[in-house]
Amino acid sequence: MRATDDDGFRGLAETLGGIARTLQAEPDVETTLQAIVKAAVDYVGGAExxxxxxxxxxxxxxxxxxxxxxxxxxxxxxxxxxxPCVDAITEHQTYRVGDVGKEARWPAFGPAAADHGIRSMLSFRLFVTDWTIGALNLYSSRVNAFGQRTEEEGQLFATHAAIALMGAQREAQLGVAIESRDIISTAKGMLMERHDVDAARAFRMLVEASQAANIKLHEVATWLVEKRAV
Structure with missing residues (x-):
């Protein structure tokens, strides 16, 4: 490999490292998603x-x-x-399209996309291990806007994006679980105080209310805490 290629890939690696650290620092899933697409347009050549x-x-x-x-x-x-987006998710592949309006694989979608001014597309499957999260999709109004090297670089970026997104989703799920646990604990404490029962009996009261109303346990606890009534 030529020195210029080495320099280019070293530069890309540094850029990707910086992007990965930035994405990991985002506070929630929505902000992480926004950071991913902004970085994609900023760093992937040809993406509009x-x-x-x-x-x-x-x-x-x-x-x-x-x-x-x-x-x-x-x-x-x-x-x-x-x-290309649908196929990237279902077929677990990357799709690079130079002129979507003339693409025989998608006879209905291709001309419709071209009518809206989109000519080139690049869709990457976002996945961690065997779990497909979705797809990162890039669009351009120019024909053949994305080349082979762009696809290779974009694939590296998509890998970093998938890892960051997975981490944000897990943190969000953990946050919901912790919040639910805390609200249930608060509701139990209220029942223990009001009805002079122990923790086990208070929890059973919440479960019975949940089953009777056919709603989730944490929703019963939230209602109780917010309304301050049983």
């Missing part, structure tokens, strides 16, 4: 727009789009059930 498609319960939804155009193009893919 970016968005993330999250795969949730057999449905796909767009989050943190850098423009309204991203939402429009993504919705076309969801409606037609075809396109």
């Amino acid at each position: 727009h970016a968005g993330i498609s999250l795969a949730e319960h057999r449905k796909i939804r767009t989050v943190a789009p850098t423009s309204a155009l991203v939402e429009t193009i993504d919705q076309l893919q969801y409606d037609f059930h075809e396109g």
